[in-house]
Amino acid sequence: MKRYLRTIRVGVFLTVRSITRGSIGTTVMTVFMMAMIFMNLIFLTAIINGLTNTAQKQIINTLTGHVLVEAPAGELYMPRANYVYQQLLDVPGVQNISARTNFSAEITISGEQGSYRGVAIDPAQEAMVTTVAEHIVSGRYLKNDDTNKLILGNQVAGDKNNDVEMQAYSLKGAQVGDWVNLQFSNGRSQRFEVVGIFDTDFVQADNRFFISQQEFFALFKEYKNHASEFAVKITPTADVNTVADDIKALPLKIKTRTWKETAGIVDSFTSSFDMVNVIVSFAGLLVAGITIFIVMYIDVINRKRQIGILRAIGITENSIALSYLMRALLYAFFGVILGMLIFKFAIIPLFLQHPLKLPVGQVSLMIAYSLMYVRALALFVVAFLGSYIPIQRVLRMHIIEAIWGK
Structure with missing residues (x-):
């Protein structure tokens, strides 16, 4: 030693x-x-x-929430959206829900045009689930009773100084106050005023535009009380997998995924x-x-x-x-x-x-x-x-x- x-x-x-x-x-x-x-x-x-x-x-904050509930395979929309909304809201651990109706449309302005993903939302519901409303960089957020109004993601609006990632596919500088023409997939067209532009710094989230559900259902009465998906926000103490399993156990024809399952990228x-x-x-x-x-x-x-x-x-x-x-x-x-x-x-x-x-x-x-x-x-x-x-x-x-x- x-x-x-x-x-x-x-x-x-x-x-x-x-x-x-x-x-x-x-x-x-x-x-x-x-x-x-x-x-x-x-x-x-x-x-x-x-x-x-x-x-x-x-x-989580701009796309799916913690849990994304979608229409079943082979279906574009879920009927009885209000009933589904209430069933989801009663699940333990669920804090807020935003019902969305997805659609596609071709937007035209000043010779520029492109096909983009549109989302019809209840603005108040969406603001309680995602942070899109907090990322308005020009103009204002949507109101529930807005008609002929929309907000554009900055990847859709584009920039005259080529300062966005998807500038080549954008509207090359659409601004608040501009009027754009939307042509929906069924051939119907409608003019909308750009009231806001949002920039979440997430390309996948900013490559969309939003209109109010009230306006969408006025244009397409056959889809009233229908939804493509529900973005679910859970309470801080809830477990996302437990909440997702409880939602899957509901007697509803839905497809349920956690945010992790959508995060393949x-x-x-x-x-x-x-x-x-x-x-x-x-x-x-x-x-x-x-x-x-x-x-x-x-x-x-x-x-x-x-x-x-x-x-x-x-x-x-x-x-x-x-x-x-x-x-x-x-x-x-x-x-x-x-x-x-x-x-x-x-x-x-x-x-x-x-x-x-x-x-x-x-x-x-x-x-x-x-x-x-x-x-x-x-x-x-x-x-x-x-x-x-x-x-x-x-x-x-x-x-x-x-x-x-x-």
């Missing part, structure tokens, strides 16, 4: 001496490189987490980014290992004679090896600490102030601390291996050869 304690004590002494008497510039540069590598290991993961979290929130790009993340993380760890190896190898070569003398005067090989391993782990430790501080107090606030604008919304960094600890542990392992190899090579040399620097 005393031998082990002496080995550790001597190893710590040699570590302290080598750091305090070594090159400060080399030490600082190595720690800084470890910090950069550590931040590289967690940066892409933080972007992927932020991207996934933003996309999930956007799907999120799973698709998340899995793709995960593969990229694995490759980048592996490359980062490889760079970390090579960096430690080079620093330690150069140090060992320069101190080969000193190491031989230490062995000659009775310092054990284990103490010498331990000193180098501890120094490498200290480089990694302070690199992780510095990387965490830079990431927390510089990079994350920067992205909060200037988030990435992507088709799914405004994306900031989101880091899981458990994953950060895993990355730190991986860096320690790589630092250990990177220092172990060069020191073992020197320790295998004969003492006389080491002293003579051969």
Whole structure:
């Protein structure tokens, strides 16, 4: 036991001496490189987490709610919409519901035209389920008694400065106050005034337009009390899967999906980014290992004679090896600490102030601390291996050869 304690004590002494008497510039540069590598290991993961979290929130808040109840397969609309609405509202955990009637129409304005997805809504109901009403960037939101009025998503309205993702398929700059002509799939046409434009920063949500259900049912009396889907918002304490199962158990001809089941696009790009993340993380760890190896190898070569003398005067090989391993782990430790501080107090606030604008919304960094600890542990392992190899090579040399620097 005393031998082990002496080995550790001597190893710590040699570590302290080598750091305090070594090159400060080399030490600082190595720690800084470890910090950069550590931040590289967690940066892409933080972007992927932020991207996934933003996309999930956007799907819930702008498209489907927590649960989407649709007409059964082969049917466009559900009859007795008021009855279905009440049945859904009585399900435990349901907070609010928005009944929607989907349709398609061709919009024409000033020589520009395109076919878009229209949604007839009860504006008050929709505002209690989604956040579309909170993202009006021009004009106003719909009112329940609006007639010949509509609001356009910014991907439909377009922009004269080509500042939207789907500009080529838009109306090239429709504005509040413009009158547009809607031609429905049955051939009927009607003029509508644009009273508002909304921009949720989610392309899939902004590629629609809304009219009031009152107006839609006035135009198509045969569809009165019909709905294509119901967007369901649950209470904060409710479980989405439990609520969905309770809805499925109702004696209704409906198709029920949770928001997760509609989020295939999120799973698709998340899995793709995960593969990229694995490759980048592996490359980062490889760079970390090579960096430690080079620093330690150069140090060992320069101190080969000193190491031989230490062995000659009775310092054990284990103490010498331990000193180098501890120094490498200290480089990694302070690199992780510095990387965490830079990431927390510089990079994350920067992205909060200037988030990435992507088709799914405004994306900031989101880091899981458990994953950060895993990355730190991986860096320690790589630092250990990177220092172990060069020191073992020197320790295998004969003492006389080491002293003579051969």
